[in-house]
Amino acid sequence: xxxxPRAETLLKALIERYISDxxxxxxxxxxxxxxxxxxxATIRNVMADLEDLGLISSPHTSAGRIPTALGYRVFVxxxxxxxxxxxxxxxxxxxELAYDGxxxxxxxxxxxxxxxxxKLAGIVMIPRQEEAFRQIEFLSLSSANRxxxxxxxxxxxxxxRVIHTDHRYSPAELVEAANYFNDTYSGRPLxxxxxxxxxxxxxxxxxxxxxxRNATMMAxxxxxxxxxxxxxxxxxxxxxxxxxxxxxxxxxxxxxxxTFNAKRALLHLLDQSMRAAxxxxxxxxxxxxxxxxxxxxxxAPYQVGGRVVGTLGVVGPTRMDYDQVITVVDVxxxxxxxxxxxxxx
Amino acid sequence: xxxxPRAETLLKALIERYISDxxxxxxxxxxxxxxxxxxxATIRNVMADLEDLGLISSPHTSAGRIPTALGYRVFVxxxxxxxxxxxxxxxxxxxELAYDGxxxxxxxxxxxxxxxxxKLAGIVMIPRQEEAFRQIEFLSLSSANRxxxxxxxxxxxxxxRVIHTDHRYSPAELVEAANYFNDTYSGRPLxxxxxxxxxxxxxxxxxxxxxxRNATMMAxxxxxxxxxxxxxxxxxxxxxxxxxxxxxxxxxxxxxxxTFNAKRALLHLLDQSMRAAxxxxxxxxxxxxxxxxxxxxxxAPYQVGGRVVGTLGVVGPTRMDYDQVITVVDVxxxxxxxxxxxxxx
DNA sequence: GTTAGCACTCAGGTAATCAGAGTGCCAAAC
DNA sequence: GTTTGGCACTCTGATTACCTGAGTGCTAAC
Numbered sequence: 001x002x003x004x005p006r007a008e009t010l011l012k013a014l015i016e017r018y019i020s021d022x023x024x025x026x027x028x029x030x031x032x033x034x035x036x037x038x039x040x041a042t043i044r045n046v047m048a049d050l051e052d053l054g055l056i057s058s059p060h061t062s063a064g065r066i067p068t069a070l071g072y073r074v075f076v077x078x079x080x081x082x083x084x085x086x087x088x089x090x091x092x093x094x095x096e097l098a099y100d101g102x103x104x105x106x107x108x109x110x111x112x113x114x115x116x117x118x119k120l121a122g123i124v125m126i127p128r129q130e131e132a133f134r135q136i137e138f139l140s141l142s143s144a145n146r147x148x149x150x151x152x153x154x155x156x157x158x159x160x161r162v163i164h165t166d167h168r169y170s171p172a173e174l175v176e177a178a179n180y181f182n183d184t185y186s187g188r189p190l191x192x193x194x195x196x197x198x199x200x201x202x203x204x205x206x207x208x209x210x211x212x213r214n215a216t217m218m219a220x221x222x223x224x225x226x227x228x229x230x231x232x233x234x235x236x237x238x239x240x241x242x243x244x245x246x247x248x249x250x251x252x253x254x255x256x257x258x259t260f261n262a263k264r265a266l267l268h269l270l271d272q273s274m275r276a277a278x279x280x281x282x283x284x285x286x287x288x289x290x291x292x293x294x295x296x297x298x299x300a301p302y303q304v305g306g307r308v309v310g311t312l313g314v315v316g317p318t319r320m321d322y323d324q325v326i327t328v329v330d331v332x333x334x335x336x337x338x339x340x341x342x343x344x345x
Numbered sequence: 346x347x348x349x350p351r352a353e354t355l356l357k358a359l360i361e362r363y364i365s366d367x368x369x370x371x372x373x374x375x376x377x378x379x380x381x382x383x384x385x386a387t388i389r390n391v392m393a394d395l396e397d398l399g400l401i402s403s404p405h406t407s408a409g410r411i412p413t414a415l416g417y418r419v420f421v422x423x424x425x426x427x428x429x430x431x432x433x434x435x436x437x438x439x440x441e442l443a444y445d446g447x448x449x450x451x452x453x454x455x456x457x458x459x460x461x462x463x464k465l466a467g468i469v470m471i472p473r474q475e476e477a478f479r480q481i482e483f484l485s486l487s488s489a490n491r492x493x494x495x496x497x498x499x500x501x502x503x504x505x506r507v508i509h510t511d512h513r514y515s516p517a518e519l520v521e522a523a524n525y526f527n528d529t530y531s532g533r534p535l536x537x538x539x540x541x542x543x544x545x546x547x548x549x550x551x552x553x554x555x556x557x558r559n560a561t562m563m564a565x566x567x568x569x570x571x572x573x574x575x576x577x578x579x580x581x582x583x584x585x586x587x588x589x590x591x592x593x594x595x596x597x598x599x600x601x602x603x604t605f606n607a608k609r610a611l612l613h614l615l616d617q618s619m620r621a622a623x624x625x626x627x628x629x630x631x632x633x634x635x636x637x638x639x640x641x642x643x644x645a646p647y648q649v650g651g652r653v654v655g656t657l658g659v660v661g662p663t664r665m666d667y668d669q670v671i672t673v674v675d676v677x678x679x680x681x682x683x684x685x686x687x688x689x690x
Numbered sequence: 691g692t693t694a695g696c697a698c699t700c701a702g703g704t705a706a707t708c709a710g711a712g713t714g715c716c717a718a719a720c
Numbered sequence: 721g722t723t724t725g726g727c728a729c730t731c732t733g734a735t736t737a738c739c740t741g742a743g744t745g746c747t748a749a750c
Contacts (some may be wrong), residue, residue, distance in 0.1 A: 025741050039693050044744065062700045062743045139482055148503060150495060152486060157492060160503045239602035242595060250587060250595075257584035342455060371712050384724050389713065407712045407731045 003074075009036060010046050011055060012079040019319055022245065024064035024342050028299075067285035069318065070294070076281055076322055080154045085327050093117070107234050110312060110336045113333045115237020117328050118237055120316030121260070123299075124336075125270040127231040128309045131155055133185045138174040138218060147174065149222040153190065163221040169214065177215035188286035194223045231310075233263045233270065246317040252294060259291040273311040279330060284318050294318055298325050300333040304341045312336065348398075348419075354381055355391050356400060357424045364664055367590065369409030373487045414629035417641070421626055421667055426577045430672050438462070438676060440572065444684045452579050455657060455681045460582020462673050465661030466605070468644075469475045469621035469681075472576040476500055478538050482532045483519040483537065484565060492519065494567040496576040498535065508566040541567045576655075578608050578615065591662040597639060604636040618644035618656040624675060629663050639663055643670050645678040657681065 003011070013035060017025045019331040027047060047065055050056045055071035058064065067075065085093075096113045099106050107124045114122025126329050131153035139148040145168055151159045169177075185193050197220045238260055247253050269287055273280045279300040285293050292315070300315030312333055314325050348356070355375065362370045362378075364485075372385040372392060392410055395401045400416035404407065412420065441458045444451050450468045458465025477499035486492040490513055514522075530538050542565045583605055594600050604610050614632055618625045622675045624645040630638050637660070644658030657678055659670050 024743090028743080038380070041695090041745095042691085042742090045692090046505060048745080058744085060700060061745095062698090062741090064743065135484075135486065138486055138497065139480075139497075139499070141480065146501075148495070148497060150484065150493070150505070152484075152493060155548045156491070156507055158505045158507065160495070160505060162501055162503065230695055236606075239599060239606060254584060254587045257587060261581075261584060369712090373712080385712090386715095386724050386726090387722085389715095390723085393714080403713080405731055406714095407710090407729085408710070 006036065007046050007050060008079060009069075010043065011050055011071065012075065014047075014050075014056065015071060015075045015079075016066060018066055022196050022319065023173070024059055027062035029064070050077055069286065071287075072283045072318060072322075076283070076326075080322060080326070082323060082326050082330075085331050090331055090335075092334050093328075097332075097335055097339055099342075103340065106339055107310075107312075107337070108236070110332055111234045111236040114312065114314050114328065114332055115240055118313050118314050118316065118321075118325050119237075119240050119243070120320065120325070121235060121237045121241055122235075122312070122314055123266055123270070124234045124312040125231055125267070125310050126234065126276075127274070131190050132158065133188050133190055136181045136219060136222075137178050138169070138215075140169060140171055142175055147218060149218055151222060154187070159222075161222050163218060165218065173214060177212075177218065180212055181215045181219060190223075193219075197223055230272075231267065233266055235260050235263075235266070238258070241316070244317050246319050247294060252291075255291040256295065265289045267289065269297055270299065270311050270313075273313065274301055276310055277301055277308055279326065279333075281322075281326075296320055296322075298329050300329050302333040302335055302337040304339070308342070309337075318331065350454045351381065351580055352391050352395060354425060356395055356412075356416065356421065359392075359395075359401065359410060360416060360420045360424075363411055364666055367664065370687055371409035373511065374409065374577055396673045400506050412664075414631065417628045417663060417667075418631075421628070421671075422582075423665060425671075427671050427675075432678050435676055435680075438673075439680050442684055444679055444687075448603055448685065449579075451653075451681070451684055452657075452687050453581070455580045455677055456581040459659050459673065459677055460585055463661065464582075464588070464658050464667075465659050465665060465670070465672050466580060466582045466586055467657070468581075468611055468615070468638075469579045469657040470612070470619075470655050471579065472619070476502065476535050476603050478533050478535055480531070481564060481567075482523050483514070483560075485514060485516055485519055492563060494563055496567060498531070504567075506567050508563060510563065518559060522557075522563065525557055526560045526564060528648060538564075542568055542681065576612065580605050580608075580609055580611070581621075586661070589662050591664050592639060597636075600636040601640065604634065610636065615644065615656050615658075618658065619646055619653055622646055622653055624671065624678075626667075626671075641665055641667075643667070643674050647678040647682040647685070649682055654685070 010030065013030055013033075014025050017029065027043040030043050031038055031040045047056065050071075050206075051058070051065065055067055055074060057068050058067040059337075069086075093113065097106065097118075098109050104126065108124050111122040111124040114120075114124075114164075116122075133151075134154045137150045137152075139150065140146075140149055141162065145165050146233040147163055147165055149161050149163055153159075185196075197216060238257060241247060241253065241256065247256070265311070271281065279298070279316060279322065282297040283290070284296065287295075288299055294317060295315055296318050297313060297315050299311055300322075301308040301311040303309065313329055314320075316325070357369050358375055358378075358381075362374065362379070372388040376383055376385045376390050393599075395416075396403070396410065400419060401410040402413050403613055404411060407538065438458065441454070441461075442451065443454050449471065452471050456467040456469040458467075459469075461467075478496075480497040482495045484495065485491075486493055486507065490510050492508055492510055494506050494508055494513065498504075511655045530541075559670075583602060586592060586598065586601065596598060610632075614627065614634075624643070626644075627637070627642040629641065632640070632642055639662060640660055641663050642658060642660050644656055646653040646656040648654065658674055659665075661670070
């Protein structure tokens with residue numbers, strides 16, 4: 001599929017017009033504002049070619065043409081020259097990203113930012129990275145037989161949990177238990193630690209010292225159904241999608257909202273985007289999900305210290321302002337990565 | 346406004362019919378299945394009376410009648426005999442309420458439960474109660490100059506935060522600081538503690554011992570912009586509302602979704618419900634919020650140990666199945682209270 | 691290759707018509 | 721006096737017919 005330069009500019013003009021108007025675009029309209037000086041008739045010829053190539057189509061005989069998914073694809077891949085965002089605008093965005101030290105809040109803030117600027121739905125994935133064990137502490141609570149277990153990971157994330165014990169431990173016992181644990185497992189991935197603990201269940205002999213047994217027992221409770229769940233997703237601005245006439249069919253909207261709630265499909269897309277390590281755009285059915293068939297998804301991974309740690313993006317109707325969305329997603333990804341790397345270390 | 350018994354049963358029949366059908370109800374329909382043996386003409390007479398009282402109205406001359414907000418009010422207050430839920434059904438609900446020890450998960454679970462059973466939107470408020478201080482611990486992290494502050498409240502909730510210090514503290518210093526703090530503030534409300542800390546800023550003289558100064562400084566960081574925010578709200582099942590033909594106007598839906606996101610209106614309603622200490626029902630504009638004008642809200646507070654600690658409910662169209670919703674909300678409130686009070690104590 | 695002209699198609703709006711559902715009211719029946 | 725049957729009236733919603741405007745494809749001329 002090779003397009004003449006003229007066909008290209010025509011296609012570009014048509015798509016841009018359609019994106020801004022939402023109406024099928026006819027030859028006359030294009031002839032007047034398309035930039036190139038051609039009569040409607042000529043334009044009709046070119047449009048017929050474009051239709052043969054599957055880039056545009058007409059909803060019915062006597063309406064103008066609208067881009068197909070393939071048309072958008074070509075537009076996005078080869079016609080769209082994304083202009084870099086000017087610095088003042090970028091600073092404005094950066095200011096919106098409130099960082100209060102809590103990474104989850106930061107993600108939420110990024111998601112709202114995306115949805116507010118684009119007027120579409122913003123999504124941000126918070127990956128639960130496989131972290132390494134750093135330190136565990138057992139803290140006796142003043143009420144009987146309860147111990148607070150605090151787990152600090154190598155990245156400085158803190159998990160805690162109150163567990164019930166069969167008897168009251170002395171502070172000394174607790175310290176001893178913690179020491180054993182910290183010596184043994186420091187630096188090991190959490191997954192390993194967990195596996196070990198479950199294995200320990202079996203080989204607990206009488207031979208093992210009490211401190212070890214105590215530590216094992218308490219730590220095991222800590223790890224039991226600790227949210228080992230998958231990564232988490234923040235979605236915001238779904239309500240924006242209600243505004244969009246393209247998604248007129250309420251049934252489609254419903255499916256979309258269900259998808260947002262289920263989040264499985266989103267996770268999959270986000271995951272793909274993680275791997276891709278650069279911006280990805282899914283147009284229409286390209287995402288492979290029925291509910292997203294009339295939607296496009298623009299996603300970009302964000303990095304901290306050169307490593308991809310998560311991904312974010314925007315979901316909207318196929319007819320979205322790709323130009324704007326792409327820059328905003330790109331910039332937000334960079335800003336988010338930047339904000340995260342200023343996190344204490 | 347006093348209704349004859351006949352008018353009452355008629356109103357009841359009409360509303361029940363309208364709730365299940367969604368169509369304006371005419372005299373013929375009512376004559377056939379209304380329970381009472383009357384001709385359409387008679388029924389028309391009674392209906393005219395009901396209309397004069399403002400309990401029902403007709404969308405236009407030749408449609409049947411539909412209940413007004415006032416009509417629903419009377420229906421709910423005096424006509425509806427809510428039957429208690431049967432125990433097997435109740436157990437089924439109880440099973441849905443998964444309690445994994447995390448109260449927030451429990452609330453989310455309750456909200457989903459509400460929305461799934463009623464097919465409407467469920468809301469649960471998680472009040473940030475004013476808690477009392479119980480215990481604070483400072484834990485030296487292996488990386489330089491970072492201390493993990495752990496705060497345990499009287500109710501056993503744990504907050505933690507990593508703070509940066511100007512120099513490295515020895516374990517002994519940390520213990521000393523914690524001891525000072527625990528001795529001084531044990532049992533005091535968190536608000537007091539916070540106030541004290543901010544005050545301490547001023548009267549920090551050289552006279553004060555080092556341990557005290559250290560403790561104050563670290564604890565102050567802990568309390569700084571600790572989410573002192575208001576209570577939190579969990580909303581789920583909003584997507585259910587997309588299904589409902591009553592809210593046909595997409596603009597209204599949008600407003601509703603915006604309201605859910607903003608949550609301010611909800612908080613206010615929930616707050617009212619907290620005070621009321623028994624179930625409350627807002628029909629149509631009774632809630633006082635524009636966005637909820639075509640909605641009803643059914644809320645009930647839930648209690649732990651006889652004290653109201655939060656409130657939950659359902660939002661749906663004015664034309665909702667009040668009978669079902671009321672029992673479900675009631676039962677869920679009791680279940681949630683029950684589940685919460687099995688929480689360790 | 692480009693353009694003007696022309697016949698053709700189709701969606702969407704407007705108006706007219708019609709059936710169905712329901713009401714209000716009056717007079718007769720109970 | 722309450723209830724009922726009957727009848728004229730009203731209004732919605734569906735169906736149909738019609739018309740206009742926008743747009744196309746094709747052909748022939750430039």
